[in-house]
Amino acid sequence: MTGVVLVFRDVTDQYREQAQRRQAERALRGSEAHLRSIFRAAPTGIGLVYNRVFEEVNERLCRMLGYQADELLGRNARMLYPSDAEYDWVGREKYRQIEQFGTGTVETRWRRKDGTEIEVLLSSTPLDPTDLSLGVTFTALDITDRIQALEELKRLRSLLTSIIDSMPSVLVAVDRDGRVTAWNRGAAESSGVPVEQASGRTLPEVFPQLDAELERVRAALASGSIQQARTIIEGTDGPVRLTDITVYPLAENGVAGAVIRLDDVTERVRMEERMIQSEKMLSVGGLAAGMAHEVNNPLAAILQNVQNALRRTTEDLPANRQAAEAAGISLEAIQDYLERRGVPRMLRGVLESGRRAAELVENMLSFSRKSPGALSTCDLAELLEKTVALAASDYDPSKQYDFRHIRIVRDYAADCPPVPCERSKIQQVFLNVLKNGAEAMMAREQSEREPAFVLRTRCDGPWVRVDIEDNGPGMPEEVRRRVFEPFFTTREVGSGTGLGLSISYFIVTQQHGGSMTVDSTVGKGTVFSILLPLAGRGIP
CATH class of the missing domain: 3.30.565.10 (Histidine kinase-like ATPase, C-terminal domain)
Incomplete structure (x- = not known):
């Protein structure tokens, strides 16, 4: 007897597993393709090292260093470092951070193929934090331009600070609340407060003499215009100085404040006063020379005649007696009459005033005498x-x-x-x-x-x-x-x-x-x- 034996077996799970496996394989290939796409397109250098030997490098890293990929693969990373000391330090520091944080980031210097050196921000992460021998991925970012820009910024900032500190003016910058944001050497010397202690404190705390200037700061901010004034400020060492105050409003990037500039103009004002005074002296000298001839001649006649009048009325001279007898009156009677009427006193007053006037003219003539005597x-x-x-x-x-x-x-x-x-x-x-x-x-x-x-x-x-x-x-x-x-x-x-x-x-x-x-x-x-x-x- 012949026939057919049919055997039925449930393979659903097998098909499901195969489908899942194929799906996983496709996902893995897609993920790998995605990662390789990132690896190629990333704007930063990326690589994989085993024991610090290059196993994978992307095109960006090659362009950054000037090497072809085959010139790097299989080579130790030591080839990029300018010295053994730098290579050893990066290894120690990077792996210390990996052990502590799971990743390591350092700034170092690499030497390109053409011999030039670049600043690099190097970040490394192991494939398996528990087994570094399985490999470490890294990213390398060329930060040379950024470092140079920072150095230039530091240089310009230092230059600006030096310029501001070398100015003879006191310069203080404050925010809207009157807190110090900048403080030059002149401010430190005038107030006795170093910049480290002034920053962030209110102006009245560190420079009490400028307390009243906060109103000018507010006025400058409100109007957007420069405020100026001249005032007298007493320094920490005592002397009073004449000072020009200028307040410049600042309003940029949402930050409002002002710069207060103080200029000691005491000597300049004194010099201006001396120049004006000298001009006045010269003017008085010219006036005095002209007045001398106009005043001295009549003044001399007045003094001479007053002196003669006193001599002829108050002194017992033979000529006086003869003139009185010729008039039929005694000299004593004339003198008695004049004394009762206060005439001699008036004449002496005229004489004294005349002499004072002569002294005044003599003093004025001092201004016109340019030729000094022997020294x-x-x-x-x-x-x-x-x-x-x-x-x-x-x-x-x-x-x-x-x-x-x-x-x-x-x-x-x-x-x-x-x-x-x-x-x-x-x-x-x-x-x-x-x-x-x-x-x-x-x-x-x-x-x-x-x-x-x-x-x-x-x-x-x-x-x-x-x-x-x-x-x-x-x-x-x-x-x-x-x-x-x-x-x-x-x-x-x-x-x-x-x-x-x-x-x-x-x-x-x-x-x-x-x-x-x-x-x-x-x-x-x-x-x-x-x-x-x-x-x-x-x-x-």
Whole structure:
């Protein structure tokens, strides 16, 4: 008997497994193709190393290094490093990071095929963190341009800092809240606060003198315009300085703030004042020369006739008696009548006023005398002492001060050589300053401070400097600026001509080629500074 035996077997699972395997193979091939596509197209160098020997490299890495792929494959990475030390350090540091973090990143230098060196950011990750022998993938990014750009940025930043620090101005940048964002060397020196301690702190904390400038900062930000002002700022070391303040608004990239610039213009303003003062002196000199002839002649006639009138009415002279007898009256009767009517007193008043007018004209003529007399060497400290003695001996009850009751503090430098000058004229300068200071100290309201002068001499390069400092009431700025002007005075009418300091200024600057300045603080006192050249008449 023949027949067919049919055997049925369920192969569903087998087909399913094969399908899954084929699907997995396709996915793997696709993934591999995807990875190779990334490997080829990546904008950074990519490779695979076993024990630091190249096994795979992409085209980007080859272009970056200037090698063909077959020139790298199978070669040790040491070929790329400029030194053994760099190669060893990268290995140690990279594998230390891999062990600790699972990946390692370092910045190093590689040498290209043409010998040039490039900066490289190298990142490595093992295929199996537990077995580094299976290989390590890496990416290499050429950061040479970035490093050079950073170095250039550092150089420019350092250059900018050096330029800002070398400026004579104080420069402070603040944000909208008034917190310091930049602080140059001038700011550090003026405030006494180094830049490390100033950054991030508010302006009033680190530079209290600029507290009021925050309002100007807000005004500059609100208006978008530069704000300028001139003010007086007292430095940390005490002296008061005249300062120009400029506030520049800043508003960029969403950051708002301002730059505050301070310029010490004290010396510039003083120089401008001296130039103006010199021009005034020259003007007065020309005026005085013209006035002398116009005033002196009639003034001389007035004085001569007044003197003759007094001689012919008050003195017992034979000619006077003869004239009185010829008129039928005695000389005594005439004198009695004139005395009762106050005529001699009036004539003496006219004579005194005439003499004062003559002295005034003589003082004005001082401005027109350009040719100085002969110079002789003079010890200025010794001359100061003689002037003090002269001022103390010139006691007059009508004056409101007694020089003998003023304390004198002497601070004479021992190394100051004698100065070529006209002794009598420089003594006149010293005497004028001392008398003005004495009157100022006695005129102030009663206080606990004893009136005192500080007399100081110093060598200052090619000059000798004399400071006469008093502790009087000081002068406001508007008075200080005009103190050397001819006929300017703060005394009552009739108490002075206002020419003493003007003449002193003329003697020092025009006749001796020196400099005469004044600094004063209300409530503290005044300092007159006189500089005379050691060479004699240093300024033409």
